[in-house]
Every structure is written in structure tokens, then in C-alpha cells.
Amino acid sequence: MLAIKYARATVLFLIITLMLISCHGDDSRILITDNLPETKPEYQRMIVGHLSGEYELADETRMRSRWSEEERTLAASYLRQLLEQLNIEPQEHSYTAPNLNPAIDLILDPFKGTNIYGILPATGESDEYIILGAHYDTGKRNAPGAIDNATGIALIYSVVKELSKVQTRNKHLLIVFFDQEEEELIGSKAFVKFIQEKSWKTHSVHCFDMVGWDGDGDRAMEIFTASETLRNIYAETAKEHDIPLKEIIIDPVGYDASSTDFDVFVPAGYNVIGAGECFYHRDSSPYKDSPKDTFETVNFEYLLSCSNMIEDVIKTLASP
Incomplete structure (x- = not known):
């Protein structure tokens, strides 16, 4: 009799285990078809279209927003597969962050989230990293986030895709x-702590947020930095591309702004x-942060222009 009970318990355990594995497997469903389009304008449109719900994903669902926990989980799965398109192994940096007031943790769960990252290695020996970052969540429920910030993601994808073709890269991306x-x-605050714990030698950090609007048609980009070296490289490259550059010089002493991911790297x-x-x-x-931040509002010629310029900036830094 004891043997029968043991056998039933074993079967029940196996069934529950298989159910859990099956549920976890939903996270790895195919969201991107075998290959994105090859040309830069086409794959940038596809990425922004996928992330903003303009285009169906491979499983015939749409990413209407990236605000709720469930929507961000779906977006994270998409981004892992996006890195795989670049033959880069995707990594998850999961974190838990306390509420601003510790007493609130007794009532509400602490913040939990997942940064998705990957590394395009240097072609030779190197201990330096160039970090390219963009956020993937949206600011409000039902905000498609086409410009804020699917455009930043599409820009980074195109820069890395082109850099992967360069024969000599002296720094990891x-x-x-x-x-x-x-x-x-x-x-991004959690990620700063993460890379500090890793003790990665960071050459520079480049953050991209909203790269899809050019109302006056002048193709201008805006940069903000405390680094004269980076400012000069961006300015020289912008001149080569005939792109006006609007510069904001940051004073890192006492810097405490908190509006975009760039801000957390300055005091660090x-x-x-x-x-x-x-x-x-x-x-x-x-x-920004509204249901009107849709695919139709994106100026893809502007996104392409900015991407081409940033690609040359990173080539200069990664392959001197």
C-alpha cells in the first residue's frame, strides 16, 4: 500500500513539474521570424513596428504597449530574440529594488524588473567596454512607445549590426x-550597480532615448555630456554627415537630474x-507617454540619418 502511495506521489510530482516547465516555455515562444529584413530602413521599420504594435509578431500577437509587468515581460522576450538575430547571446539582469520609503515595502512588493543585455566581443584582446543603452518600457498604459523608445532600440540594433561586420574592433560592445x-x-540604476560589481572597465556609455521626430526637417541631433572627448567626436562626425548638433554641457559636480537613463551614469x-x-x-x-506615440508618427528618414552618424561614432571609438 505504501508503495502505491509513493508511486502516486511520484506521478503527481512529475505532472506538476511538466506543467511548470510548459508554463515557463511560453516565455520562449517565437516572436521574430527566422531573419529580419537585410536593409537598414526595412529592419528599423520592422523593429519599431513590432515594439509598437503596428506589426504582428511571429505568433500573430501584437505588442500594444510595454507598460505593465506582463507587457514588459513580452518585450524582454522579443529583445532577447533581437540580440540572437545579431548572433549575440542574450543575458538577463534581473533585479529587485526597494520602494523609496522602506516602510512601503511592508505594504507593497518592491520593484522587480529585467534588463536585457549582450556583448559583441572585440576581435582581439581587450578589457574595455563601450556600452550602448536604451530603455524598452513605456510611460503609460496603452502607450505604444514608437518614438519613446522603440526608435532608440532600433538605432542600437542597426549600429551593432553594422559594427559586427568591422574586421577590427579593439573594444567590446x-x-x-x-x-x-x-x-x-x-x-538603469540597478544596471550601474551590476557593472560596478562586475568591475568591467568601461570606456564610455552612450544612451539613446527618442530618435524619431524632426519637426523642422533640419536632421539635428541633441547631445548632453560632461565629456569633452565624446562631445568632440560626436561634433566631428556630425559635421561629416552634415547634421546640426545641439550640445548641452553637463556639470557632473552635484548632478542629480533624473529624467532619462543617461542621468544615473553621471554621478557614478x-x-x-x-x-x-x-x-x-x-x-x-x-x-510622449500617450496612446498617440504610434508608428505613424515616426520619421524613419530621421532615424536612419541619426543611426548612420552614431554608427560612425562607435566605429571611431571601437576601431581606432
Whole structure:
């Protein structure tokens, strides 16, 4: 009789285990077909279209927003597969962050999220990393987030895809898609602690947020940094591309801004630059954090122009 009970318990355990494995397997469903389009304009449109719900994913679902925990989980799965398109092994950096007031943790769960990252290794010996980062969450429920910030993700993908073709890269490229930028920069704050614990030697950090609006048609980009070296490289490359550059010089002493992922790297002492459309110079999407931040509002010619410029900047830094 005892043997029968033991056998039943074993069968029950196996059934539950298989059910859990099956449930976990939903996270790995195919969201991107075998290959994205080969040309840069086409794959940038596809990526922004996927992330903003304009195009169906491979499983015939749509990513309407990236705000709730479930939506961000789906977006993270998509981004892992996006890195795989680049033959880069995707990694998860899962974190837990306490509420601003510790007493609130007794009532509400602490913040939890997942940064997705991967590394395109240098072609030779190197201990230096260039970090390219963009957030993937959206600011409100039902906000498609086409410009904010699917465009930043599409830009990074195109830069890394082109850099992967370069024969000599003297630095590793670390690509990271931050979770919960829209919630007090929780994801990027956690990632700064993560790379500090790893003791990775960081050459520079480049953050891209909103790269899809050019209302006056001048193709201008905005940069903000405390680094004269990075500012000069961006300025020289922008001149070569005939792109006006709007510069905001940051004073790192006492810096405490908290509006985009760039901000968390400044007080941490990193050589960091932020870039995108002219948010502080009043030529930026008026649809940020709203249901109107859709695929149709993206200026893809502008996104392509900015991507080509940033690609040359990173080539200069990675392959001197």
C-alpha cells in the first residue's frame, strides 16, 4: 500500500513539474521570424513596428504597449530574440529594488524588473567596454512607445549590426535594454550597480532615448555630456554627415537630474553621453507617454540619418 502511495506521489510530482516547465516555455515562444529584413530602413521599420504594435509578431500577437509587468515581460522576450538575430547571446539582469520609503515595502512588493543585455566581443584582446543603452518600457498604459523608445532600440540594433561586420574592433560592445526607465530610472540604476560589481572597465556609455521626430526637417541631433572627448567626436562626425548638433554641457559636480537613463551614469563617474531628437531644444515628439506615440508618427528618414552618424561614432571609438 505504501508503495502505491509513493508511486502516486511520484506521478503527481512529475505532472506538476511538466506543467511548470510548459508554463515557463511560453516565455520562449517565437516572436521574430527566422531573419529580419537585410536593409537598414526595412529592419528599423520592422523593429519599431513590432515594439509598437503596428506589426504582428511571429505568433500573430501584437505588442500594444510595454507598460505593465506582463507587457514588459513580452518585450524582454522579443529583445532577447533581437540580440540572437545579431548572433549575440542574450543575458538577463534581473533585479529587485526597494520602494523609496522602506516602510512601503511592508505594504507593497518592491520593484522587480529585467534588463536585457549582450556583448559583441572585440576581435582581439581587450578589457574595455563601450556600452550602448536604451530603455524598452513605456510611460503609460496603452502607450505604444514608437518614438519613446522603440526608435532608440532600433538605432542600437542597426549600429551593432553594422559594427559586427568591422574586421577590427579593439573594444567590446555591451548592448543593454533598460527596464523601468519610466519609473524613476530603476532599471538603469540597478544596471550601474551590476557593472560596478562586475568591475568591467568601461570606456564610455552612450544612451539613446527618442530618435524619431524632426519637426523642422533640419536632421539635428541633441547631445548632453560632461565629456569633452565624446562631445568632440560626436561634433566631428556630425559635421561629416552634415547634421546640426545641439550640445548641452553637463556639470557632473552635484548632478542629480533624473529624467532619462543617461542621468544615473553621471554621478557614478562614467564617461557618458546621451543623444536623441531635440527634446530640450523644442523639436521633439508631442506624443510622449500617450496612446498617440504610434508608428505613424515616426520619421524613419530621421532615424536612419541619426543611426548612420552614431554608427560612425562607435566605429571611431571601437576601431581606432
